[in-house]
Amino acid sequence: VKDLDYDGDDDDNEDDDDDDDHGRFGGAVGEGAYRSSVDLGQCGNQVGGQFFSTIAEDISTRSTGVSPKENKDYVDTSLETFFTQSESDRSRDGYPALPKARAILVDMESKAVSQTMHKAKKSGKWAYSESQGFSQKRGSGNNWANGFCIHGPNSEESVMNLVRKEVEKCDRLSGFMSLLSLAGGTGSGVGAFVTQSLRDEYPHSFILNQVVWPYNTGEVIVQNYNAVLTLSHLHDTADALIVMENDSLHKICAQLLNIKNISFADINCVIAHKLASILQPCQAKDGAGTAKCDLGFLLERLVAHPQYKLLTVKNIPQMSDVAKEFSVYQWPGLMRNLRQMLISDAPMEEGINWNVRPVAYRTESGHNCFNRSLSTLLVLRGRDIDGVNTAMFEDPAIYTPWMTPDMSSCVARQPRLFCEYDQAAALISNSQAGIRQLDRILSKAWTMFTSRAYVHQYLKHGLTEEDFLDSFISLEKVVASYNNL
Numbered sequence: 274v275k276d277l278d279y280d281g282d283d284d285d286n287e288d289d290d291d292d293d294d295h296g297r298f299g300g301a302v303g304e305g306a307y308r309s310s311v312d313l314g315q316c317g318n319q320v321g322g323q324f325f326s327t328i329a330e331d332i333s334t335r336s337t338g339v340s341p342k343e344n345k346d347y348v349d350t351s352l353e354t355f356f357t358q359s360e361s362d363r364s365r366d367g368y369p370a371l372p373k374a375r376a377i378l379v380d381m382e383s384k385a386v387s388q389t390m391h392k393a394k395k396s397g398k399w400a401y402s403e404s405q406g407f408s409q410k411r412g413s414g415n416n417w418a419n420g421f422c423i424h425g426p427n428s429e430e431s432v433m434n435l436v437r438k439e440v441e442k443c444d445r446l447s448g449f450m451s452l453l454s455l456a457g458g459t460g461s462g463v464g465a466f467v468t469q470s471l472r473d474e475y476p477h478s479f480i481l482n483q484v485v486w487p488y489n490t491g492e493v494i495v496q497n498y499n500a501v502l503t504l505s506h507l508h509d510t511a512d513a514l515i516v517m518e519n520d521s522l523h524k525i526c527a528q529l530l531n532i533k534n535i536s537f538a539d540i541n542c543v544i545a546h547k548l549a550s551i552l553q554p555c556q557a558k559d560g561a562g563t564a565k566c567d568l569g570f571l572l573e574r575l576v577a578h579p580q581y582k583l584l585t586v587k588n589i590p591q592m593s594d595v596a597k598e599f600s601v602y603q604w605p606g607l608m609r610n611l612r613q614m615l616i617s618d619a620p621m622e623e624g625i626n627w628n629v630r631p632v633a634y635r636t637e638s639g640h641n642c643f644n645r646s647l648s649t650l651l652v653l654r655g656r657d658i659d660g661v662n663t664a665m666f667e668d669p670a671i672y673t674p675w676m677t678p679d680m681s682s683c684v685a686r687q688p689r690l691f692c693e694y695d696q697a698a699a700l701i702s703n704s705q706a707g708i709r710q711l712d713r714i715l716s717k718a719w720t721m722f723t724s725r726a727y728v729h730q731y732l733k734h735g736l737t738e739e740d741f742l743d744s745f746i747s748l749e750k751v752v753a754s755y756n757n758l
Contacts, residue, residue, distance in 0.1 A: 314460025413458025420462020448479030
């Protein structure tokens with residue numbers, strides 16, 4: 274079992290020999306804002322497992338760029354937020370037991386849950402509690418209605434009991450982060466139902482959904498139905514949705530990470546990196562003082578109106594481990610690229626359209642000529658962050674006119690290195706970025722619905738045609754609201 278050394282220092286000597294240090298993530302349990310993850314379906318379970326692995330790798334790296342005390346504060350805060358670790362828990366060898374992820378795993382088939390748990394324990398860095406998983410013997414057959422109308426209600430009591438047990442471990446619950454795919458039946462159908470149950474049980478807690486959009490070429494023939502039904506329900510119940518598109522993630526793997534045979538595991542690594550880059554500890558200026566960027570702060574800054582809940586995350590730089598050794602980058606260049614990625618809605622720095630400018634006029638169809646934002650949160654990590662000029666993200670032309678400057682943009686900083694990048698930036702924005710894809714899915718789903726293709730497969734599980742129509746209407750309003758920014 275590999276122990277994790279969190280006593281990083283501000284020199285980058287990676288050859289320290291510390292064989293006598295047996296402490297896995299050290300760190301006492303404090304009074305932080307704890308966050309529970311609810312991983313739903315095969316995709317949600319696998320993304321969740323990779324997310325916690327990314328957190329564990331980040332806090333155990335030897336190259337930190339900060340003093341041992343600053344690094345310990347960073348590690349402790351991260352551990353308190355995402356893991357539980359009791360001082361009394363001991364493994365068979367007498368050393369502290371592995372930290373347990375603050376999560377529950379839900380799937381209607383047992384394979385994904387058991388594999389995810391096994392992989393976590395095998396890492397030797399962290400684990401799931403054996404009682405944190407719920408599964409059955411039959412899946413939802415890629416049918417949203419089967420998941421939402423049948424499996425959801427039948428498993429509600431068992432799943433919510435697991436949630437309550439996890440919540441009881443928190444001194445102060447920050448909220449829930451649900452991970453799921455839009456294409457299948459369990460992640461989308463059961464995921465929408467569980468999110469609704471969370472809102473009923475914990476009406477004052479924050480709920481952040483991270484959703485994975487299917488490939489445009491199609492993974493499941495009814496994926497557009499499933500996506501429309503899921504998004505409409507989540508938009509009503511969750512506080513915000515972080516949107517990740519498989520097509521964009523695939524491009525990042527191929528063009529930036531130079532992966533030849535791209536698997537879902539590779540895509541999950543990119544998703545986990547994006548999530549960790551915004552959720553790991555950092556602080557932002559808030560009035561005259563500073564504030565921790567916990568879930569509540571993030572949602573307060575980014576979701577100013579209940580009709581606008583779609584968030585996207587852009588990272589820079591993104592490169593393979595081999596490329597890191599030979600790459601040189603500076604903050605001014607990173608900021609220029611990231612700003613252009615925002616206004617041109619580019620998923621990565623390679624292939625940015627530099628002709629896009631934030632202009633006042635619209636196209637003949639009434640759309641903006643660039644990706645207009647409601648609000649943004651810029652997270653800077655690594656060396657020399659205090660001297661970074663972020664004024665370009667305060668440009669009023671980027672944002673809708675009715676947002677005040679003090680609420681439209683915010684900058685958070687963390688001097689500690691993130692995933693061994695000397696300098697790294699993440700931008701999470703509430704903008705028009707997800708609307709083009711949503712409009713495309715709505716159009717495809719409506720074409721199928723008008724011919725009643727596969728509708729009977731949903732009706733037999735208790736869904737009605739009115740439920741379809743309500744979902745279409747709800748999302749059409751979302752599209753219209755974003756187009757009018």
